[in-house]
Amino acid sequence: MKKIFSYFFIFLYCSNLHSVNDNLILAESFPERLSEFEFFLDDSAQLPNDKVIPYELISTLFSDYSYKQRWVYVPSNKKAKYVENWVFDFPTGSALIKTFYYPVDERAPELGKQLLETRLLLRKESGWEAVSYAWNEEQNEAYKKIAGKTINTEWTDFMGEEKTVRYRVPNVNQCKECHDADDKISPIGPKARNINKEFDFKDGEFNQLVYWMNREIIDDYPMDLISPVDWTDETKDINDRVRSYLDVNCGHCHSPTGNANSTGLYLHLNETRDINLGIFKKPVATGRGSGGYKYSIVPGKPEESILLYRMESMDPGVMMPESGRALTHKEAVEMVRDWIYGL
């Protein structure tokens, strides 16, 4: 009985005393320190408040091989509305939280991790706003970085190879460059179709949409949802894998409402026209980004396809995406190469 009582007490302590600071989410300016939001019970351990729910996406944006943990927070008694083919319409006061880190050694998780930054999308009265907090060397606090930050760091990968990277925490404007839809900031990830997968929550394994319904943070989701495939899943059709990868890595800018709409190259999942997907499409204002090649995609000839050239490049004047990447995503490049070869 005593035990039950103390559990109850801990529960109360967790859910009430440590509630998220709703006022700060809505405030006009961002606080200096991440901990002030009280998203986490323990910031350096990244142990979330009970109302801050972890989630994963089926296919994710490449960010220099960093790992990401995501959480969603919706204020009490409110729900995000389902929107077809788009992200949930989150209510005012919601927050999307994403922490980027490198494990010290990918072969040995027990060696710990280096937290890099925690990015926030905060749903204010006027719409979404984006900001990032960079972790200090002591790894016990993250500080607001309006103008971004360069973190020169390293980690050991699965092959035991030492990797170094000039990791860039994006500035506020760079957040907007990708999160721009029709001149407004918008989340990219949490579309119903992108979270339609199992996740091992602390209270068991559930489909994330089912779990979000049970936790009453969304109002609905369709039963007949067509979801993208996990691009890393080699059992799936390569066309589906590539389209899924291009959608989440390129489609936020390369779509009719995105920042790169002037290019006419559209890589979001709903695009069906060959020319707009890049097949025998000439570059428009590409400059040396063309690499001397004539078309975005030449079926059967990955080595003559601008799309692949720009994915591989590490030159800031050539590489795609324009920001958020300093390394080449070798595994994705190989997949796209195979795909173009087989077109």
Next chain:
Amino acid sequence: MKKFNIFCISIISVLLLNINAKEVFIEPGPNEHERLQEAMILLQEGDILTIKSGYYSFEDGLSLDVSKVTVRGEGMDKTILDFKNQKSGAQGLLVTSNQVILENFSIMDAKGDALKVIGSKGISMLNLKTEWTGGPKSTNGAYGFYPVESEDVLIDGCVAIGASDAGIYVGQSKNIIVRNSVAQYNVAGIEIENSYYADVYDNLASHNTAGILVFDLPDLPQQGGHHIRVFDNQAIDNDTDNFAPEGNIVGEVPRGTGIIVMANSDVEIFNNVMSGNGTVNLSIVSYSDETDDKNYYPHPKKIQVHNNTYGPSGFDPDLETGDLAKALYEISAGDMPDIFWDGVVPLSQMILGQPKEERLVLNEEDTTSFLTISPIKYMLGFSSPIRTDIKEFEGKITPLESISIKTF
């Protein structure tokens, strides 16, 4: 009258000024990138950011997303923003906000484009310079000045040097003035592409591959470029070998071209000086590549050319680049004209003739040489399918209205 206008604009500007507006100063020194970028983010409407004179070296690009602000240096040769050590960012400076004034600084050696402006309603670029300092190289960035999908664009008193595509490039925009500017040692000096309502005047375009280009391309969100006036410019001595990376449309432009119009309508070209262009002074052509774009019209129409001055041209045709110079050289048997029209029109018009109001009008001095191809004769295999009598193209000039842009 002009003075009165300026007076009115000043009064309105003062009245609209935010009383809380502040002026922010940035000086060169440690953390200069972070200080400048943070200042650009924290600006508020009405603010002025002054980048003090000096040399700034940046490893990352800069961006501005606040509307109704001024960012200025202390002179294009005094405030130098150098990007040759750039490690991230696809351009030197990116602007994505409205009613912005940029003036009096230089952007050097950006890894991609020097100054890109996306979707801005009201952007004034005054007395700015963009330059790649290593001379014409295909590894230079594509564009010096690059406003795209923007409205009310003013480029005034600017200098663009060394771009591997276009020094001054306005794409998919509306209401544009480019004036008093200098474009040198670029592939294209000044290019207006897929745009509506532009005045390009009092500019010098020299030592580029081609001086001034008015283009329209398919498969883009905004096409059907029209209402472009190109006047009082000097398009002279464009003699730099084409150094555009292959795959780019300007890579097909021959060295030594003064002005080219491709696939636009309602273009008026007058009072310009075109001289010293080794291939051709003025070229009016259709988009010649295949396209499945049903909404695209690949031919120039309603083009009016008058009162221009033509100096020597055609003395050093670039037979290496693209097909245009080579074809012209063969057809003219080496006697290159001042003005070339490819004569290509839709098939129905080849047979029935062009509607009168769509025809090319050339009102130039009798000494101006001209060549066009008669497609019907060409197709039927006539031995001389060309026409060279410029008098056949004389007609009434219907002047296009001048462009006024919203000032702020």
